[in-house]
Amino acid sequence: MGDAAGLFGVALLGYSTLGALWGWLRPRVLTEVTEDGAGLALIANTDASVNSYMWFVVLTGLLGVAVGSLAVAATRTRPSTRGVLWSGLCAVTGALAFFLVGDAVSHALHTIPDLPTVQPGQQVELVTDLDPTVALIAAPLMATMAHWCGLVMRQWQEI
Numbered sequence: 001m002g003d004a005a006g007l008f009g010v011a012l013l014g015y016s017t018l019g020a021l022w023g024w025l026r027p028r029v030l031t032e033v034t035e036d037g038a039g040l041a042l043i044a045n046t047d048a049s050v051n052s053y054m055w056f057v058v059l060t061g062l063l064g065v066a067v068g069s070l071a072v073a074a075t076r077t078r079p080s081t082r083g084v085l086w087s088g089l090c091a092v093t094g095a096l097a098f099f100l101v102g103d104a105v106s107h108a109l110h111t112i113p114d115l116p117t118v119q120p121g122q123q124v125e126l127v128t129d130l131d132p133t134v135a136l137i138a139a140p141l142m143a144t145m146a147h148w149c150g151l152v153m154r155q156w157q158e159i
Contacts, residue, residue: 003074008090011067015094015139016101018059023105027051028125033118049128056102057135060095064139067091068146072154079151084144091143092136099132 027048071087106127118124 003076004086007067007071007074007087008093010070011063011090011094012097014066015060015063015098018063019098019100019102020105021102022055022059022098023102024109026055026102026106026127028110028127031124031126033120033122033124043123049130052128052130053132053135056099056130056132057138060091060098060135061138061142063094063098064091064142065146067094067139068143068148069150071143071147072150079154084147084151087147088140088144091139095132095136095139098139099130099136103130 029046029048030043032043067090068087071083071090075083077083110125110127112124112126
């Protein structure tokens with residue numbers, strides 16, 4: 001297995017593992033079944049979606065720094081733009097895996113109940129939907145910047 005494939009595998013494994021942890025710890029909203037039993041009313045933690053989004057960006061960004069740094073450490077060949085772009089591609093693919101695994105875990109743990117089976121006034125914890133499209137840029141940005149900075153530092157040490 002080459003360095004590039006190894007980086008891709010490590011990135012997917014790391015992002016998926018932390019994505020599952022994020023999904024397990026993801027902020028939830030507290031709702032209550034309405035009196036007529038036809039819907040759910042929000043009770044508490046209305047900023048859960050903002051916190052969830054923030055943690056997604058922070059964690060994927062930090063993992064991006066790790067991917068970029070690992071790519072520099074594993075590079076045995078001459079530095080190239082292709083290597084920087086590969087670390088960005090590994091990071092964006094990892095961030096997507098982070099989201100998919102985390103979202104699956106959080107929705108498996110906190111499913112929307114079948115409303116006819118619950119009593120009015122019963123409290124239910126749910127996770128809100130998250131659209132990660134804009135946040136997916138954090139990981140590759142941080143990975144490519146860390147990779148580039150690592151290459152600059154390596155060249156600086158050789159002078």
